[in-house]
Amino acid sequence: MSKVFIVGGSGQIARHLAKQLNQQGHTSLSLYRQAEQAEELKALGSTPVHGDLLTLEVGQLAELMTGCDVVVFSAGAGGKGGSEMTNAMVVLLVSNNPDNVWALGIDRMLIALAGVATA
Template sequence: MSNVFIVGGSGKVARHLARQLSTRGHTARSLHRDARQADELKALGAVPVSGDLLQLDIAGLAQLMTGSDVVVFSAGAGGKGGAQMTNAIDGDGLELAVAAARTAGIRRFILVSAFPEAGRGKVVSDTFENYMAVKKRADVHLAETDLDWVILRPGTLLDTPGTGNVRAGLAIPYGGVPREDVAATLLEIIENPEVNRIIIELTEGDTPVAQVVQRLAHS
Protein backbone atom coordinates (compact mmCIF):
# COMPACT_ATOMS: atom_id res chain seq x y z
CA MET A 1 0.00 0.00 0.00
CA SER A 2 1.19 3.51 -0.81
CA ASN A 3 1.50 6.63 1.30
CA VAL A 4 0.34 9.41 -1.02
CA PHE A 5 0.98 13.09 -0.33
CA ILE A 6 -1.60 15.28 -2.09
CA VAL A 7 -0.67 18.92 -2.70
CA GLY A 8 -3.92 20.84 -3.04
CA GLY A 9 -5.69 18.28 -0.89
CA SER A 10 -8.84 20.36 -0.39
CA GLY A 11 -9.60 20.57 -4.12
CA LYS A 12 -12.44 18.66 -5.74
CA VAL A 13 -10.33 16.12 -7.64
CA ALA A 14 -8.10 15.68 -4.59
CA ARG A 15 -11.08 14.96 -2.34
CA HIS A 16 -12.30 12.24 -4.68
CA LEU A 17 -8.77 10.84 -4.79
CA ALA A 18 -8.43 10.80 -0.99
CA ARG A 19 -11.68 8.89 -0.62
CA GLN A 20 -10.74 6.39 -3.33
CA LEU A 21 -7.24 5.88 -1.91
CA SER A 22 -8.67 5.20 1.53
CA THR A 23 -11.18 2.72 0.12
CA ARG A 24 -8.32 0.78 -1.53
CA GLY A 25 -6.24 0.69 1.65
CA HIS A 26 -3.74 3.43 0.80
CA THR A 27 -2.91 6.40 3.02
CA ALA A 28 -3.85 9.82 1.64
CA ARG A 29 -2.06 12.73 3.31
CA SER A 30 -3.87 15.84 2.15
CA LEU A 31 -2.14 19.23 2.36
CA HIS A 32 -4.61 22.02 3.24
CA ARG A 33 -4.31 25.54 4.58
CA ASP A 34 -7.72 26.16 6.15
CA ALA A 35 -8.14 24.52 9.57
CA ARG A 36 -11.88 24.21 8.91
CA GLN A 37 -11.13 21.69 6.13
CA ALA A 38 -9.45 19.17 8.43
CA ASP A 39 -12.63 17.44 9.61
CA GLU A 40 -13.98 17.23 6.05
CA LEU A 41 -10.76 15.57 4.89
CA LYS A 42 -10.80 13.14 7.81
CA ALA A 43 -14.34 12.15 6.86
CA LEU A 44 -13.03 11.15 3.43
CA GLY A 45 -10.43 8.91 5.05
CA ALA A 46 -7.51 11.30 4.56
CA VAL A 47 -4.87 12.38 7.04
CA PRO A 48 -5.06 16.21 7.05
CA VAL A 49 -1.68 17.95 6.81
CA SER A 50 -1.78 21.65 7.65
CA GLY A 51 0.37 23.87 5.46
CA ASP A 52 0.18 26.80 3.04
CA LEU A 53 1.88 26.33 -0.32
CA LEU A 54 2.32 30.11 -0.52
CA GLN A 55 4.16 30.24 2.81
CA LEU A 56 6.22 27.05 2.88
CA ASP A 57 9.82 26.85 1.72
CA ILE A 58 11.48 23.76 0.23
CA ALA A 59 12.71 22.41 3.55
CA GLY A 60 9.37 22.97 5.26
CA LEU A 61 7.36 21.24 2.56
CA ALA A 62 9.91 18.41 2.33
CA GLN A 63 9.50 17.81 6.04
CA LEU A 64 5.73 17.48 5.61
CA MET A 65 6.23 15.09 2.66
CA THR A 66 8.77 12.87 4.43
CA GLY A 67 7.70 9.22 4.54
CA SER A 68 5.47 9.46 1.48
CA ASP A 69 5.88 7.15 -1.52
CA VAL A 70 4.17 9.36 -4.09
CA VAL A 71 3.40 13.06 -4.48
CA VAL A 72 0.28 14.10 -6.40
CA PHE A 73 0.21 17.79 -7.28
CA SER A 74 -3.43 18.77 -7.73
CA ALA A 75 -3.20 22.37 -6.53
CA GLY A 76 -4.49 25.24 -8.63
CA ALA A 77 -5.62 28.80 -8.26
CA GLY A 78 -8.81 27.98 -10.13
CA GLY A 79 -8.96 31.44 -11.68
CA LYS A 80 -9.03 33.15 -8.28
CA GLY A 81 -6.61 35.99 -7.67
CA GLY A 82 -5.79 36.52 -11.32
CA ALA A 83 -2.45 35.91 -12.99
CA GLN A 84 -0.46 36.58 -9.84
CA MET A 85 -2.12 33.76 -7.91
CA THR A 86 -1.93 31.39 -10.87
CA ASN A 87 1.78 32.08 -11.19
CA ALA A 88 2.27 31.52 -7.46
CA ILE A 89 0.32 28.25 -7.14
CA ASP A 90 0.25 26.54 -10.54
CA GLY A 91 3.74 27.70 -11.46
CA ASP A 92 5.99 28.48 -8.48
CA GLY A 93 4.03 26.06 -6.29
CA LEU A 94 4.72 23.17 -8.64
CA GLU A 95 8.42 24.00 -8.75
CA LEU A 96 8.48 24.17 -4.95
CA ALA A 97 6.76 20.80 -4.65
CA VAL A 98 9.17 19.19 -7.11
CA ALA A 99 12.17 20.50 -5.18
CA ALA A 100 10.63 19.39 -1.87
CA ALA A 101 9.93 15.89 -3.20
CA ARG A 102 13.55 15.55 -4.29
CA THR A 103 14.76 16.82 -0.91
CA ALA A 104 12.51 14.30 0.84
CA GLY A 105 13.82 11.48 -1.37
CA ILE A 106 10.48 10.85 -3.10
CA ARG A 107 10.94 9.65 -6.68
CA ARG A 108 7.35 9.35 -7.92
CA PHE A 109 5.57 12.60 -8.78
CA ILE A 110 2.20 12.90 -10.53
CA LEU A 111 1.00 16.27 -11.85
CA VAL A 112 -2.60 17.11 -12.69
CA SER A 113 -2.18 19.57 -15.56
CA ALA A 114 -4.45 20.96 -18.29
CA PHE A 115 -5.52 19.78 -21.74
CA PRO A 116 -3.65 21.95 -24.27
CA GLU A 117 -6.72 22.45 -26.50
CA ALA A 118 -8.86 23.78 -23.66
CA GLY A 119 -9.36 27.23 -25.15
CA ARG A 120 -9.13 26.49 -28.86
CA GLY A 121 -11.86 28.06 -30.95
CA LYS A 122 -13.01 30.30 -28.09
CA VAL A 123 -12.48 33.90 -27.10
CA VAL A 124 -10.50 33.61 -23.88
CA SER A 125 -9.30 36.16 -21.34
CA ASP A 126 -5.71 37.18 -20.73
CA THR A 127 -6.02 35.40 -17.38
CA PHE A 128 -6.86 32.13 -19.13
CA GLU A 129 -4.02 32.57 -21.62
CA ASN A 130 -1.65 33.06 -18.71
CA TYR A 131 -3.08 29.99 -16.97
CA MET A 132 -2.39 27.79 -19.99
CA ALA A 133 1.11 29.21 -20.38
CA VAL A 134 1.90 28.59 -16.71
CA LYS A 135 0.54 25.04 -16.93
CA LYS A 136 2.78 24.31 -19.92
CA ARG A 137 5.85 25.69 -18.16
CA ALA A 138 5.03 23.52 -15.14
CA ASP A 139 4.80 20.46 -17.40
CA VAL A 140 8.17 21.30 -18.93
CA HIS A 141 9.76 21.84 -15.53
CA LEU A 142 8.63 18.45 -14.24
CA ALA A 143 9.41 16.59 -17.47
CA GLU A 144 12.99 17.89 -17.41
CA THR A 145 13.65 16.39 -13.96
CA ASP A 146 15.02 12.92 -13.24
CA LEU A 147 11.97 12.02 -11.16
CA ASP A 148 9.61 9.17 -12.02
CA TRP A 149 6.93 11.56 -13.21
CA VAL A 150 3.53 11.32 -14.85
CA ILE A 151 1.63 14.32 -16.22
CA LEU A 152 -2.14 13.86 -16.49
CA ARG A 153 -3.99 16.36 -18.69
CA PRO A 154 -7.75 16.06 -18.15
CA GLY A 155 -10.25 17.82 -20.38
CA THR A 156 -12.98 20.10 -19.04
CA LEU A 157 -13.60 19.03 -15.43
CA LEU A 158 -17.20 18.05 -14.73
CA ASP A 159 -19.03 17.61 -11.43
CA THR A 160 -21.26 14.88 -12.84
CA PRO A 161 -20.87 11.43 -11.24
CA GLY A 162 -18.02 9.33 -12.56
CA THR A 163 -18.83 6.44 -14.87
CA GLY A 164 -15.62 4.48 -14.37
CA ASN A 165 -15.04 4.66 -18.12
CA VAL A 166 -12.62 7.06 -19.83
CA ARG A 167 -10.59 7.68 -22.94
CA ALA A 168 -6.86 8.26 -22.44
CA GLY A 169 -3.77 8.35 -24.57
CA LEU A 170 -0.77 10.34 -25.67
CA ALA A 171 -2.99 12.44 -27.96
CA ILE A 172 -6.79 12.27 -28.06
CA PRO A 173 -9.65 14.59 -29.09
CA TYR A 174 -10.64 17.22 -26.55
CA GLY A 175 -13.67 16.68 -24.31
CA GLY A 176 -14.96 16.74 -20.76
CA VAL A 177 -14.37 14.30 -17.93
CA PRO A 178 -15.95 13.91 -14.47
CA ARG A 179 -13.61 14.82 -11.62
CA GLU A 180 -14.40 11.49 -10.01
CA ASP A 181 -13.00 9.69 -13.06
CA VAL A 182 -9.90 11.89 -13.03
CA ALA A 183 -9.31 10.74 -9.46
CA ALA A 184 -9.92 7.11 -10.44
CA THR A 185 -7.31 7.46 -13.17
CA LEU A 186 -4.81 8.95 -10.71
CA LEU A 187 -5.47 6.02 -8.37
CA GLU A 188 -4.75 3.49 -11.11
CA ILE A 189 -1.57 5.35 -12.07
CA ILE A 190 -0.44 5.28 -8.44
CA GLU A 191 -1.06 1.54 -8.31
CA ASN A 192 0.83 0.96 -11.58
CA PRO A 193 4.33 2.43 -11.15
CA GLU A 194 5.33 1.09 -14.57
CA VAL A 195 3.25 3.99 -15.95
CA ASN A 196 6.17 6.36 -15.86
CA ARG A 197 7.63 9.41 -17.59
CA ILE A 198 4.58 9.87 -19.80
CA ILE A 199 2.09 12.63 -20.58
CA ILE A 200 -1.50 11.36 -20.67
CA GLU A 201 -4.54 13.18 -22.07
CA LEU A 202 -7.87 12.18 -20.51
CA THR A 203 -11.56 12.60 -21.34
CA GLU A 204 -14.75 10.66 -20.71
CA GLY A 205 -14.99 7.51 -22.81
CA ASP A 206 -16.09 3.90 -23.06
CA THR A 207 -13.16 1.95 -21.60
CA PRO A 208 -12.80 1.02 -17.93
CA VAL A 209 -10.18 3.14 -16.17
CA ALA A 210 -8.11 0.15 -15.03
CA GLN A 211 -7.98 -1.23 -18.57
CA VAL A 212 -6.89 2.12 -20.00
CA VAL A 213 -4.07 2.51 -17.48
CA GLN A 214 -2.90 -1.09 -18.04
CA ARG A 215 -2.59 -0.32 -21.75
CA LEU A 216 -0.51 2.76 -20.97
CA ALA A 217 1.69 0.70 -18.67
CA HIS A 218 2.65 -1.53 -21.56
CA SER A 219 2.77 1.03 -24.35
Protein backbone atom coordinates in the same frame (compact mmCIF):
# COMPACT_ATOMS: atom_id res chain seq x y z
CA MET B 1 0.21 -0.09 -0.21
CA SER B 2 1.27 3.46 -0.99
CA LYS B 3 1.50 6.49 1.24
CA VAL B 4 0.39 9.48 -0.85
CA PHE B 5 0.94 13.16 -0.03
CA ILE B 6 -1.61 15.40 -1.75
CA VAL B 7 -0.77 19.09 -2.19
CA GLY B 8 -3.99 21.07 -2.59
CA GLY B 9 -5.78 18.43 -0.55
CA SER B 10 -9.08 20.27 -0.19
CA GLY B 11 -9.68 20.72 -3.92
CA GLN B 12 -12.11 18.64 -5.94
CA ILE B 13 -9.49 16.47 -7.62
CA ALA B 14 -7.71 15.87 -4.32
CA ARG B 15 -10.87 15.01 -2.38
CA HIS B 16 -11.94 12.43 -4.96
CA LEU B 17 -8.42 11.01 -5.04
CA ALA B 18 -8.14 10.78 -1.24
CA LYS B 19 -11.46 8.95 -0.99
CA GLN B 20 -10.49 6.44 -3.68
CA LEU B 21 -7.02 5.89 -2.26
CA ASN B 22 -8.37 5.17 1.19
CA GLN B 23 -11.08 2.85 -0.15
CA GLN B 24 -8.30 0.87 -1.85
CA GLY B 25 -6.24 0.59 1.34
CA HIS B 26 -3.68 3.30 0.65
CA THR B 27 -2.77 6.04 3.11
CA SER B 28 -3.20 9.68 2.13
CA LEU B 29 -2.06 12.91 3.71
CA SER B 30 -3.77 16.06 2.42
CA LEU B 31 -2.21 19.52 2.63
CA TYR B 32 -4.86 22.14 3.39
CA ARG B 33 -4.88 25.87 4.23
CA GLN B 34 -8.14 26.68 6.03
CA ALA B 35 -8.98 25.18 9.43
CA GLU B 36 -12.54 24.25 8.44
CA GLN B 37 -11.18 21.93 5.72
CA ALA B 38 -9.56 19.50 8.18
CA GLU B 39 -12.76 17.75 9.27
CA GLU B 40 -13.86 17.08 5.69
CA LEU B 41 -10.48 15.55 4.91
CA LYS B 42 -10.71 13.32 7.99
CA ALA B 43 -14.18 12.21 6.87
CA LEU B 44 -12.64 11.08 3.57
CA GLY B 45 -10.13 8.98 5.49
CA SER B 46 -7.19 11.28 4.78
CA THR B 47 -4.79 12.69 7.35
CA PRO B 48 -5.04 16.50 7.24
CA VAL B 49 -1.72 18.36 7.13
CA HIS B 50 -1.97 22.11 7.68
CA GLY B 51 0.17 24.39 5.52
CA ASP B 52 0.09 26.98 2.77
CA LEU B 53 1.99 26.33 -0.43
CA LEU B 54 2.47 30.08 -0.87
CA THR B 55 4.33 30.44 2.44
CA LEU B 56 6.00 27.05 2.99
CA GLU B 57 9.66 26.88 2.13
CA VAL B 58 10.97 23.94 0.14
CA GLY B 59 12.57 22.34 3.20
CA GLN B 60 9.35 22.62 5.19
CA LEU B 61 7.33 21.03 2.39
CA ALA B 62 9.92 18.28 2.04
CA GLU B 63 9.67 17.57 5.78
CA LEU B 64 5.89 17.21 5.49
CA MET B 65 6.36 14.72 2.61
CA THR B 66 8.89 12.56 4.44
CA GLY B 67 7.81 8.92 4.51
CA CYS B 68 5.55 9.21 1.47
CA ASP B 69 6.30 7.34 -1.73
CA VAL B 70 3.90 9.25 -4.00
CA VAL B 71 3.22 13.00 -4.25
CA VAL B 72 0.25 14.49 -6.09
CA PHE B 73 0.34 18.24 -6.77
CA SER B 74 -3.17 19.51 -7.44
CA ALA B 75 -3.07 22.93 -5.78
CA GLY B 76 -4.68 25.53 -7.97
CA ALA B 77 -5.64 22.87 -10.50
CA GLY B 78 -9.26 24.01 -10.61
CA GLY B 79 -8.30 27.58 -11.36
CA LYS B 80 -9.47 28.88 -7.96
CA GLY B 81 -5.92 29.25 -6.72
CA GLY B 82 -5.13 31.52 -9.63
CA SER B 83 -1.77 31.98 -11.24
CA GLU B 84 -0.08 32.57 -7.86
CA MET B 85 -0.83 29.03 -6.72
CA THR B 86 0.17 27.47 -10.03
CA ASN B 87 3.37 29.53 -10.15
CA ALA B 88 4.23 28.57 -6.57
CA MET B 89 3.85 24.91 -7.45
CA VAL B 90 5.99 25.20 -10.59
CA VAL B 91 8.71 27.06 -8.67
CA LEU B 92 8.75 24.37 -5.99
CA LEU B 93 9.01 21.62 -8.58
CA VAL B 94 11.25 23.08 -11.24
CA SER B 95 13.29 25.96 -9.86
CA ASN B 96 14.11 24.26 -6.59
CA ASN B 97 15.31 21.00 -8.12
CA PRO B 98 12.82 18.14 -8.11
CA ASP B 99 15.71 15.80 -7.27
CA ASN B 100 15.06 16.91 -3.68
CA VAL B 101 11.73 15.08 -3.89
CA TRP B 102 13.38 11.88 -5.11
CA ALA B 103 15.94 12.10 -2.29
CA LEU B 104 13.05 11.71 0.17
CA GLY B 105 12.30 8.26 -1.24
CA ILE B 106 9.33 9.40 -3.28
CA ASP B 107 8.89 7.06 -6.24
CA ARG B 108 6.23 8.88 -8.23
CA MET B 109 4.97 12.40 -8.70
CA LEU B 110 1.75 13.44 -10.43
CA ILE B 111 1.08 17.06 -11.35
CA ALA B 112 -2.49 18.14 -12.10
CA LEU B 113 -2.63 21.67 -13.52
CA ALA B 114 -5.34 23.59 -15.29
CA GLY B 115 -5.65 27.19 -16.26
CA VAL B 116 -5.68 29.76 -18.98
CA ALA B 117 -2.56 31.26 -20.47
CA THR B 118 -2.60 34.98 -21.13
CA ALA B 119 -0.26 37.03 -23.25
